[in-house]
Amino acid sequence: MITRLLPKVLVVDDDPGIRLFFREALKPITAHVAEAADAPSALEAIESGDFDVIVCDVWMPGATGLELLAMAHQTRWDVGFILVTGEYQIETVIAALRMQASDFLLKPVTLEDLTRSVTGAFERLVSLRQARDYQGSLEVSIQQRTHELKVALSELESNYHMTLEALVAALDAREHETFSHSLRVRAYTRYLARRAGYPPALLPTLEHAALLHDIGKIAVLDSILLKPAKLTAEEWVEMRKHPRTGCEILKRVPFLRPACAIVLHHHERFDGSGYPDALVGAQIPLGARLFAVADTLDAMTTDRIYRKAPGMDAAREEIRCWSGKQFDPHFVDLFFGISPATWTQVSSEAGCTTSLAK
Numbered sequence: 001m002i003t004r005l006l007p008k009v010l011v012v013d014d015d016p017g018i019r020l021f022f023r024e025a026l027k028p029i030t031a032h033v034a035e036a037a038d039a040p041s042a043l044e045a046i047e048s049g050d051f052d053v054i055v056c057d058v059w060m061p062g063a064t065g066l067e068l069l070a071m072a073h074q075t076r077w078d079v080g081f082i083l084v085t086g087e088y089q090i091e092t093v094i095a096a097l098r099m100q101a102s103d104f105l106l107k108p109v110t111l112e113d114l115t116r117s118v119t120g121a122f123e124r125l126v127s128l129r130q131a132r133d134y135q136g137s138l139e140v141s142i143q144q145r146t147h148e149l150k151v152a153l154s155e156l157e158s159n160y161h162m163t164l165e166a167l168v169a170a171l172d173a174r175e176h177e178t179f180s181h182s183l184r185v186r187a188y189t190r191y192l193a194r195r196a197g198y199p200p201a202l203l204p205t206l207e208h209a210a211l212l213h214d215i216g217k218i219a220v221l222d223s224i225l226l227k228p229a230k231l232t233a234e235e236w237v238e239m240r241k242h243p244r245t246g247c248e249i250l251k252r253v254p255f256l257r258p259a260c261a262i263v264l265h266h267h268e269r270f271d272g273s274g275y276p277d278a279l280v281g282a283q284i285p286l287g288a289r290l291f292a293v294a295d296t297l298d299a300m301t302t303d304r305i306y307r308k309a310p311g312m313d314a315a316r317e318e319i320r321c322w323s324g325k326q327f328d329p330h331f332v333d334l335f336f337g338i339s340p341a342t343w344t345q346v347s348s349e350a351g352c353t354t355s356l357a358k
Contacts, residue, residue: 006031007052007122012042012068013084014060018107022055025111029119039063043071051079053102053121055114058085058092066095073099078129080121084109160255164211167249171218181298186210187350188294188343196290196334206287209262213291216246216263240275243267262287266295269326281328289328293319293335296327297343312340 009030011022014037023033034049036042038060046054054072058065065083072081083096086107093104102121105113168182189210193203217225220242224235231239247264250256265288268274270281300315310318316336323332 005126007080007118007125008032008034008050009053009055009118010034010036010042010045010049010051012036012039012054012056012060012065014038014057018057022109022114025114026055026118029115039065039068042068046077046079052125053080053082053118055082055084055118058083059087066092066099069096069099069101078125080118080125082117082121163253163256164208167212167215171215181302182211182214183350184298184302184347185213185291185294187346188297189291191342191346192294192331192334192338193287193290195338196331198286198290202287205258206262206291208256209259209266209287210291210294212246212250212256212259213263213266213295214242214246215249216242216244218249219245240267244276261285262291266291268292270328271325273325284328290331293327293331297335312343316340 007030009026009032011019011026011033012035013019013022016037019035019037023035026033034045034051036045039062042054042056045051054068056065056068065085069081069083071077072079080102081100082103082105083092083101084105084107085092088106096104102124103117105117186207190203190207193206198206217239220239224231224238227235243264243266247260250260250263262285265274265277265279265284268277268279268284268288269292270284270289272278272280274284296319297315300310300318301312303309319327319332319335323329
């Protein structure tokens, strides 16, 4: 059985007869009816009691009903407020409505009008309270869900990071210095991309590709991968399989799948003489064209097992000479707008110690 919720009402009027009429009239539809003869008494009752609806005369000695309503409005009393008057003035009605009065009754008040007004005011009050409670619980729920989402995203990001490190470390275990090379190339690529106005939303994919561009070398034989001399033609055939192998490896990891195209085509050349698909110009993914400059910069400023690093000056000359052939001229121009000292700083901030010697 559902128990009907009934309001607690405070009647405020300087006329004892009216207070008696209101009290008797409201008994059947209320949980409790209290009385106050003036605004000060009403304030005391409100502060010490727990009322849902106030039925108040407009004109009383001392403070008026409008002044009491103003206090209720300013201090946000959680009540319905009904004003009663025997003198109808449009200004009074407008003022009452602006202060969010629940209703405005004219004397003589009928039993029907009083019942309807108090019931309606209480129903609206209950709805507001329920909406407020729901909003409060919803905000708590949202805060909790937001916290849970942040924790989940943090764990996911951590897992992503560990996956990346594990993949690069797997290759580094075979070809030493791969980890440092990958970190530097990622840093160079990221810096060049930002200077080029590369779409920020695509930067994570580009960084993943730069970090894992050589992951396909895991499948290359040690006799080829670690050979301390130039490769034969047959060995180059095998070595040139690593971009496609790397792409196949990344396809198996959902969050790395978008980086596949850049990894697959990171050895293409702007003039179409690259591999594996001999793409030309804009056919080559934008990220791969940008990456090519960063990769060459690191390749020529760090030692390899079969040669010493040619150095920064040689790298700059190489990139200049191969503009329009191996490299996209736009990114070559962008590269030469950046000082060698800046590239050294970028390398240092990536946690690598190479000096980019001349």
